[in-house]
Amino acid sequence: MARPARKDVEHLLPTPDRIVETATQLFLETGYAGTSMSALAKACGIQKASLYHHFESKEAVLFACFQTGFAETVERMRSAAERTDLSFQDRLPLVLDEVYAAIVSSGAGRMAPVVAETTGRIPEVAERFNDEFIEEMHEIFEVFARDGMEAGEFEPFDLGALDHALFGVPVNLTLCRSMFAKFPDLEERYAVETVKGQHLQILRKLLGLQG
Amino acid sequence: MARPARKDVEHLLPTPDRIVETATQLFLETGYAGTSMSALAKACGIQKASLYHHFESKEAVLFACFQTGFAETVERMRSAAERTDLSFQDRLPLVLDEVYAAIVSSGAGRMAPVVAETTGRIPEVAERFNDEFIEEMHEIFEVFARDGMEAGEFEPFDLGALDHALFGVPVNLTLCRSMFAKFPDLEERYAVETVKGQHLQILRKLLGLQG
DNA sequence: GTCTATACGCTGATAGAC
DNA sequence: GTCTATCAGCGTATAGAC
Numbered sequence: 001m002a003r004p005a006r007k008d009v010e011h012l013l014p015t016p017d018r019i020v021e022t023a024t025q026l027f028l029e030t031g032y033a034g035t036s037m038s039a040l041a042k043a044c045g046i047q048k049a050s051l052y053h054h055f056e057s058k059e060a061v062l063f064a065c066f067q068t069g070f071a072e073t074v075e076r077m078r079s080a081a082e083r084t085d086l087s088f089q090d091r092l093p094l095v096l097d098e099v100y101a102a103i104v105s106s107g108a109g110r111m112a113p114v115v116a117e118t119t120g121r122i123p124e125v126a127e128r129f130n131d132e133f134i135e136e137m138h139e140i141f142e143v144f145a146r147d148g149m150e151a152g153e154f155e156p157f158d159l160g161a162l163d164h165a166l167f168g169v170p171v172n173l174t175l176c177r178s179m180f181a182k183f184p185d186l187e188e189r190y191a192v193e194t195v196k197g198q199h200l201q202i203l204r205k206l207l208g209l210q211g
Numbered sequence: 212m213a214r215p216a217r218k219d220v221e222h223l224l225p226t227p228d229r230i231v232e233t234a235t236q237l238f239l240e241t242g243y244a245g246t247s248m249s250a251l252a253k254a255c256g257i258q259k260a261s262l263y264h265h266f267e268s269k270e271a272v273l274f275a276c277f278q279t280g281f282a283e284t285v286e287r288m289r290s291a292a293e294r295t296d297l298s299f300q301d302r303l304p305l306v307l308d309e310v311y312a313a314i315v316s317s318g319a320g321r322m323a324p325v326v327a328e329t330t331g332r333i334p335e336v337a338e339r340f341n342d343e344f345i346e347e348m349h350e351i352f353e354v355f356a357r358d359g360m361e362a363g364e365f366e367p368f369d370l371g372a373l374d375h376a377l378f379g380v381p382v383n384l385t386l387c388r389s390m391f392a393k394f395p396d397l398e399e400r401y402a403v404e405t406v407k408g409q410h411l412q413i414l415r416k417l418l419g420l421q422g
Numbered sequence: 423g424t425c426t427a428t429a430c431g432c433t434g435a436t437a438g439a440c
Numbered sequence: 441g442t443c444t445a446t447c448a449g450c451g452t453a454t455a456g457a458c
Contacts, residue, residue, distance in 0.1 A: 015423080015424095029331050030244070030328065030331055030332070031242050031243075031244055031245070031328040032242070032245070033241070033242055033244035033245035034242070034243070034244035034245075034328060034332075036450075036451065036452085037451080037452060037453085038450080038451080038452090046423095046424070046425090047424065047425055047426080048452090048453090049424080049425070049426080049427090049453085049454080049455090050423070050424050050425075052452090052453065052454075053423060053424075054423090056453095057452080057453080058451095058452070058453090112386055112390060113323075113324040113327050113328065113386070115390045116324050116386060116389040116390045117241065117242040117245060117324065117328065119389075119390055119391070119392060119393055120240050120241055120392070120393065121241070121245075123393050126390050126391055126393070126394075129390065130390075130391060130394075134387075157412075157416070158409055158412055160405075160409050161409035161410070161412050161413050164380045164383065164384075164406060164409055164410060164413070165376065165379075165380070165413050167383055168376075168379030168380035168381075168382065168383040168384075169375045169376070169379035170379075171379065171382060171383040171386060172375065172378055172379040172382040172383060173375075173379075175323055175324070175327060175382060175386065176345075178327040178330075179323060179326045179327045179330055179337050179340065179341075180330070180337055180341060181330060181331070182330055182331065182334050182337070183337075183341075194371075195375060198369055198371050198372035198375055199372070199375060201368075201369055201372050202372050202375070202376050202417065205368070205416065205417055206413065206416055206417070226441080226442095247432075247433065247434085248433075248434060248435080249432080249433080249434090257441095257442070257443090258442065258443055258444080259434090259435090260435085260436080260437090260442075260443070260444080260445095261441065261442050261443075263434090263435065263436075264441060264442075265441090267435095268434080268435080269433095269434065269435090
């Protein structure tokens with residue numbers, strides 16, 4: 001009996017990319033330890049042994065998941081922060097858009113719980129996550145905020161505090177959206193655009209842009 | 212040959228409590244799926260089979276970890292928020308102390324990544340976490356903030372936004388402290404008291420208490 | 423590059439002695 | 441209540457045909 005034909009979607013990406021994308025999804029849903037190579041193979045529509053043709057181990061798959069997207073994400077945020085054709089306060093919502101893309105919507109930031117889960121046994125993941133993602137994002141925003149203050153567009157405010165105010169809200173949102181992913185009212189209670197709007201209010205008030 | 216004497220510390224708590232406490236610690240460090248019953252037994256200083264005398268399954272241990280402390284934590288926050296002998300602005304740091312205790316220092320909030328990891332297969336955990344912890348904390352703060360505004364002590368500000376400003380910062384801090392637990396400079400970069408102080412600045416500014 | 427088949431340790435869980 | 445001994449099944453990973 002012939003093997004049933006695969007769905008077209010499985011051929012949209014070369015196998016290694018498809019594995020990484022599928023693995024990312026599964027790690028997000030059930031964690032690293034909770035995702036078996038068998039489950040990954042099945043979700044990819046290939047046999048388990050074929051995984052080992054592309055990646056030498058499960059850890060290698062994890063590393064590959066963290067190799068993707070950091071640089072692009074950081075560069076998108078940098079571009080928004082350096083839009084010198086705009087005033088600082090006009091750049092603020094653009095920067096915020098990139099922060100939410102990076103952390104909540106499509107982003108690397110959603111992997112934070114997986115980093116927490118694996119940091120004990122695979123510390124390299126946490127190191128890369130910190131060096132290539134977190135530190136970069138913080139630095140870009142710090143420069144942006146300080147320049148805005150020096151230009152007199154933003155009221156002076158503690159840069160460290162501002163940093164927490166910027167990243168805390170979307171990180172909390174991502175975690176809630178992950179914890180309550182199965183709740184039917186998720187999109188109501190934790191709507192990205194709504195929270196982003198409220199977050200912008202917060203930042204504008206802290207930077208003295210109100211009124 | 213005689214079995215080596217146990218350390219005194221293992222006898223400070225009755226066995227079921229010791230199991231729950233040890234399991235909480237292990238779940239925090241290596242996740243639910245990443246923590247085996249053998250590892251738990253060894254960390255408790257008992258045999259694996261003895262675990263099953265006290266808990267009928269691994270899931271039962273997880274539930275027990277989430278049964279502990281929610282009510283007390285919520286009540287401590289409520290007490291702080293309802294200190295009618297103090298002004299609203301004097302209550303604010305006390306409320307913040309309880310929020311940090313609940314989420315960062317000793318708290319139930321540190322289990323959020325475990326909730327995220329298990330919500331797909333064990334949705335009851337996420338439901339309890341939401342109903343008995345998150346929702347309660349939000350409601351207490353919302354009442355506190357609204358009453359403070361109505362009393363004229365706080366400037367009016369969007370309550371939803373304020374909510375994100377309150378919980379985002381400590382949730383982000385907890386997650387960072389979990390991800391970078393092995394970093395030698397953890398206590399420098401992510402010191403609880405420092406962040407709490409910066410967080411208080413943020414809230415005071417949003418509530419119009421500056422100056 | 424994908425498959426079938428398999429090695430073998432570890433998993434959650436149980437039986438039954440003490 | 442704790443132990444030793446054991447189970448079936450699943451975990452990661454490999455061998456070798458096509």
